[in-house]
């Protein structure tokens with residue numbers, strides 16, 4: 496990690512105040528960054544390389560409303576074959592670079608019957624159904640405690656502010672619980688009923704491990720889902736990843752405005 500931190504530090508004009516992980520199709524935020532410095536993942540020592548369509552694979556430093564931020568354009572998913580330790584590696588590096596705040600975004604299926612494709616959801620809690628945990632193994636005590644409390648994974652002051660900013664911007668912001676599954680298969684109807692029964696409002700294949708790792712290190716975290724599809728569609732139709740990316744691109748525009756406001 497130190498090798499990676501030293502390498503990235505050379506490119507940063509200053510320590511970013513916020514890191515932002517851009518989910519599928521949410522790359523529009525990149526166009527808002529001024530004074531960009533981009534570092535392709537394949538140039539960064541020890542960094543994994545992104546393989547999913549809609550994830551371009553670079554770390555981008557830039558100024559959003561004059562605040563220095565570091566955007567991760569392209570994230571790593573467990574279903575790509577990475578271990579959860581690899582999935583959260585960039586988050587740990589961000590913290591070691593001195594970044595204290597993290598905004599996580601994703602594209603997700605809506606489990607809550609009141610949600611529609613194109614809605615934005617503030618994630619208020621998570622359920623990790625990943626088959627592993629990024630904290631398994633020897634604990635690095637300099638990163639965080641062996642048994643981190645997870646009763647409040649998100650920064651409450653920040654989430655309250657986000658709700659108010661959304662209201663001021665006339666952005667309808669849903670709230671709910673995000674369930675993280677390993678993927679890459681989509682859910683069966685019975686699994687969807689189960690996920691709803693256990694308290695899920697949205698389901699996806701990322702985010703939960705990043706939040707666990709960031710909270711472990713004491714970062715202030717906030718997270719959003721773009722609801723790209725209804726998990727049990729009102730009309731019978733097949734799920735396509737292309738559609739996820741398209742809806743995320745369209746609805747992502749609202750999220751870009753909101754994230755800019757929050758920053």
Ligand SMILES: O=P(O)(O)O[C@@H]1C[C@H](O)[C@@H](CO)O1
Nearest residue numbers: 518519601602700701736739
């Ligand atoms: O990185 P995110 O969570 O936005 O990507 C979502 C989840 C899967 O990678 C994929 C499924 O369509 O999009």
